[in-house]
Amino acid sequence: xxxxxxxxxxxxxxxxxxxxxxxxxxxxxxxxxxxxxxxxxxxxxxxxxxxxxxxxxxxxxxxxxxxxxxxxxxxxxxxxxxxxxxxxxxxxxxxxxxxxxxxxxxxxxxxxxxxxxxxxxxxxxxxxxxxx
Amino acid sequence: xxxxxxxxxxxxxxxxxxxxxxxxxxxxxxxxxxxxxxxxxxxxxxxxxxxxxxxxxxxxxxxxxxxxxxxxxxxxxxxxxxxxxxxxxxxxxxxxxxxxxxxxxxxxxxxxxxxxxxxxxxxxxxxxxxxx
Numbered sequence: 001x002x003x004x005x006x007x008x009x010x011x012x013x014x015x016x017x018x019x020x021x022x023x024x025x026x027x028x029x030x031x032x033x034x035x036x037x038x039x040x041x042x043x044x045x046x047x048x049x050x051x052x053x054x055x056x057x058x059x060x061x062x063x064x065x066x067x068x069x070x071x072x073x074x075x076x077x078x079x080x081x082x083x084x085x086x087x088x089x090x091x092x093x094x095x096x097x098x099x100x101x102x103x104x105x106x107x108x109x110x111x112x113x114x115x116x117x118x119x120x121x122x123x124x125x126x127x128x129x130x131x132x
Numbered sequence: 133x134x135x136x137x138x139x140x141x142x143x144x145x146x147x148x149x150x151x152x153x154x155x156x157x158x159x160x161x162x163x164x165x166x167x168x169x170x171x172x173x174x175x176x177x178x179x180x181x182x183x184x185x186x187x188x189x190x191x192x193x194x195x196x197x198x199x200x201x202x203x204x205x206x207x208x209x210x211x212x213x214x215x216x217x218x219x220x221x222x223x224x225x226x227x228x229x230x231x232x233x234x235x236x237x238x239x240x241x242x243x244x245x246x247x248x249x250x251x252x253x254x255x256x257x258x259x260x261x262x263x264x
Contacts (some may be wrong), residue, residue, distance in 0.1 A: 005185070021251070031228075033165050039172075040171075042165055042172075043211050056256070060260070088246070088254045089253050092241070112224075116223050116224065117227075119222035120221065121219060121221050122150060122229075127192025128216055129150075129234050129236060131255065
């Protein structure tokens with residue numbers, strides 16, 4: 001690799017106040033948690049850069065940055081499984097977003113309603129809050 | 133830096149089937165979405181490596197890898213704001229976990245119940261599903 005890794009904010013139409021609030025990884029990306037707005041089910045986790053967030057905030061539909069294909073990916077353009085934006089929040093240190101959406105059809109490309117049903121449950125020991 | 137970035141699975145006590153299912157970033161990490169099990173509120177997003185996940189699956193409490201401090205961080209050890217594990221799911225491509233917990237006190241170090249209240253809502257144009 002002959003160019004330095006991108007860490008500075010890229011040129012976008014995004015509000016400068018939001019640009020300043022975001023904390024990007026070595027590839028200029030941050031995580032976007034996608035949650036169904038009414039059932040509160042967590043549907044998937046995707047990745048965005050500044051431009052993908054700018055599009056998501058202005059178009060009423062969610063756009064990701066695809067790490068595997070290295071291109072913008074507006075959810076539903078090929079599958080019909082649109083994600084209509086209801087609200088977008090940023091976390092305390094600016095490296096994660098919570099995007100509440102109205103999901104049409106399956107959120108997962110495997111056809112399951114959420115990507116976590118596709119991957120499955122891992123065996124875990126439960127913890128319990130002590131009785132006070 | 134004289135050693136290559138870690139991409140291979142490290143040595144842990146984690147089940148080899150889970151080790152094979154995980155997809156790690158350049159730093160050996162994957163994202164963990166933390167959700168309150170009963171209200172379904174998304175509390176925060178943290179990062180884990182294989183060892184942090186192994187501890188989370190066996191100890192009944194959530195352990196992260198702190199990227200800023202470069203150390204394991206068992207939630208609540210200093211704050212008392214424990215996260216008791218209820219279930220752990222992995223997503224379709226193995227780079228994100230959904231951890232349902234019973235959160236004691238505030239999930240965010242700023243004192244707000246979730247980290248997304250601390251960061252705040254971004255101005256977004258809403259999208260609406262067409263009437264069928």
